[in-house]
Amino acid sequence: MRIDIFQDLVCPWCRIGKKNLMDALEKFTAEPVELHYRAYQLDPSTPAEGVDFGKLMRTKFRADESKLQAMLQQVTQAGQVSGLHFDFAQITTMPNTLKAHQLIAIVPEEVKQKLVDDLFRAYFEDGKDIGDIDFLLETASQLGMDPQQIRLQLQAKEGLEEVEDDLEFASQAGVTGVPFFVINQKYALTGAQPATTFLQALEQISAEGTDET
Template identity: 85%
Template sequence: MRIEIFQDLVCPWCRIGKKNLMDALQNFTAEPVEIHYRAYQLDPYTPAEGVDFETLMRTKFRADEDKLQAMLQQVTQAGQASGLHFDFSKVAKMPNTLKAHQLIAIAPNEVKKELVDELFKAYFEDGKDIGDVDFLLEVAGRLGMDPQQTRLRLVAKEGLEGVEDDLEFASQAGVTGVPFFVVNRKYALTGAQPATTFLQALEQISAESKNEA
């Protein structure tokens, strides 16, 4: 089974949805699963240096302080239910995530999941700027990727074409929100579904695929 996860690293529901999917896969025994991380940008026009998080959120959702805090609290509680911690008091910036997606694209397959998890955690728990190349290289280095070689690969735009292909595919497919999951290039699942819902859907898809074979 092939599962493609369209996500953006500044999307809290993407983090929650991915965690719920991974929890579901712990109990999915019908067949082996391949995970492919696909790039999506909530706002591709975010400047390279990023923008102020609170200002952007207030403008985007037309929210005053009370409404914004209520929204963030809802996300925090949803995260807790999935075993994830969010600390929005540390999130100062909304970064441009293009370089982070490029890093994921060129990362060895065996570290992609851990890299995605580390970047989500760095942003939502530690308030790190995941649009900053030096920080991205620091994370890459911790996962065994050579920082100097990785920097050269990023500068050479390696992996960028694949990221742009993902963004184009999502646009052509009418994907307007993430997380968005494509199973076996045929079935679509949307949103941060509970793990039980993911498991039921995957078991149904697996059964249907075997019946069609």
């Protein structure tokens, strides 16, 4: 079974949805599963240096500080239900995630999942600027990769075409929000579904595939 995960690294619901999917996969034993991380940008117009997080959020949702904090608390509570910690007080910058997606595209397959988890954690728990090239290189180094080699690859635009293809595919497919999951290139699930919903869908799709053979 193949699962394509369209996500953006500054989307808290993407982090929650991915965690719920992984929890479901721990109980899904019908067949092996391949995960493919696909790039999506909530706001590709974000400048490379990022923008002020609080100001952007208040403008985007037309919210005063009280309403914004209530919204963020709702996300925090949803994260707790899934076993995730969010600390929005640490976040000062809304970064451009293009380089981070590019990094995910070029690292070896066996470290992609750890990299995605590390970037989510760095942003949502520690408030790190995951659009900063030096931080991305540091993160890659902690996963055993040569930061200078990664820097050269990013500068040479390796992985960028793959990222742009993902963004174009999402646009053409009418994906307007994430997380967005495509199973076996045929079935779609949207949003941060509970683990039980994911498991039910996976088992049903697997059974239908068995019936067709």
